[in-house]
Amino acid sequence: MRLIVLGPPGAGKGTQAQRLVVNHGLVQLSTGDMLRAAVAAQTPVGIEAKAIMETGKLVPDSVVTGIISDRLDDDDIKGGFILDGFPRTLKQADALERLLAEKAMPLDGVIILEVDDDALVERVAGRFTCASCGTGYHDTFKPTKTDGVCDVCGSAEFKRRADDNAETMRTRLQAYYKDTAPLVGYYYAKGKLKSVDGMAGIDAVGAEIDALLADMKG
Ligand code: ADP
Numbered sequence: 001m002r003l004i005v006l007g008p009p010g011a012g013k014g015t016q017a018q019r020l021v022v023n024h025g026l027v028q029l030s031t032g033d034m035l036r037a038a039v040a041a042q043t044p045v046g047i048e049a050k051a052i053m054e055t056g057k058l059v060p061d062s063v064v065t066g067i068i069s070d071r072l073d074d075d076d077i078k079g080g081f082i083l084d085g086f087p088r089t090l091k092q093a094d095a096l097e098r099l100l101a102e103k104a105m106p107l108d109g110v111i112i113l114e115v116d117d118d119a120l121v122e123r124v125a126g127r128f129t130c131a132s133c134g135t136g137y138h139d140t141f142k143p144t145k146t147d148g149v150c151d152v153c154g155s156a157e158f159k160r161r162a163d164d165n166a167e168t169m170r171t172r173l174q175a176y177y178k179d180t181a182p183l184v185g186y187y188y189a190k191g192k193l194k195s196v197d198g199m200a201g202i203d204a205v206g207a208e209i210d211a212l213l214a215d216m217k218g
Pocket residue numbers: 007008009010011012013014015016123124126127128136137138139141142198199200201202203205
């Protein structure tokens with residue numbers, strides 16, 4: 001399966017992508033994670049992206065499209081992938097379309113997670129991840145089972161994102177509604193769009209996505 005998960009910042013894209021990795025053996029392709037890794041490694045892309053990401057604006061289309069183009073050549077994605085946080089503009093969507101056509105890897109579907117703005121702010125404010133394995137958590141909605149210990153790998157180190165603050169979140173939401181929301185119509189017109197109620201709990205959203213995947217597989 002080759003899927004895109006669309007939705008505003010904090011909608012649950014990464015959470016559901018991690019579920020699909022575990023339950024369906026797909027590979028998660030998150031441009032946000034790739035860019036954060038580039039920032040940490042201080043690569044030329046990371047140095048360019050750092051200041052932009054800190055303000056909540058979008059990194060140039062050419063940069064993220066280049067990253068995804070390279071990643072789509074890797075062997076591990078041949079069994080299926082889920083794009084999380086890409087594409088985010090109509091230009092990126094057109095570039096992806098060309099890349100997937102060249103590589104003869106058609107998309108199976110695009111899932112849009114619908115979540116109210118107030119809930120997004122609350123989700124982002126409480127988000128943290130395991131510094132060792134990257135598993136995502138939330139202070140209220142998905143706490144670790146044992147306080148201070150990652151459920152998956154047992155690490156006691158966690159991190160919070162520099163851009164998960166109220167001010168940056170406003171810019172990120174503006175970027176979403178201006179640049180990314182038009183993708184909903186773009187994929188609807190192609191007959192690829194599946195809408196999911198992202199306001200439900202994590203497991204209920206996951207169950208709705210599983211039902212959609214079962215439908216797509218026919
Ligand atoms: P995105 O990748 O879309 O930015 P995340 O998957 O990182 O969003 O989710 C943002 C935060 O909200 C995380 O802390 C996550 O644990 C939590 N979360 C995700 N889905 C839900 C949900 N359905 N209900 C409540 N909290 C959620």
